[in-house]
Amino acid sequence: MNNHTPGPWHAATADEWRTASGEHAQFGRFDISAGSNDPAAENYYRIASVSNVNNSGQNQMNAKLIAAAPDLLLALREIADDYADRFDMDSPSTNPGMKYVVRQAREAIAKATGRAA
Numbered sequence: 001m002n003n004h005t006p007g008p009w010h011a012a013t014a015d016e017w018r019t020a021s022g023e024h025a026q027f028g029r030f031d032i033s034a035g036s037n038d039p040a041a042e043n044y045y046r047i048a049s050v051s052n053v054n055n056s057g058q059n060q061m062n063a064k065l066i067a068a069a070p071d072l073l074l075a076l077r078e079i080a081d082d083y084a085d086r087f088d089m090d091s092p093s094t095n096p097g098m099k100y101v102v103r104q105a106r107e108a109i110a111k112a113t114g115r116a117a
Helices: 014-021 058-065 071-087 096-113
Strands: 009-013 031-037 044-051
Touching: 014 058, 031 058, 044 058, 044 071, 058 071
Parallel strands: none
Antiparallel strands: 009 031, 031 044
């Protein structure tokens, strides 16, 4: 069960929204949304905003990374589960690198979900 807003999430600038929807967004930020990425749409839900007052490309990349979070979490869960199903993580014969990757994945998932690894 997910405790976050289901994806997909979108990241867009006010310029993109201004073109699509008129005067509905503010300049100087990137908004991350679920449902529609159009603030005028009925199914629009803003999740977060990333300030862009200094007009930095890094801010746009931060917004895109946040918007990709549900997809990344799902992929990481699937990879960790697949590896753990294929290889005995308690066996001394299992490659230590494989164990490390699964452990790191589980820790990242725990960080993202607020649960213990």
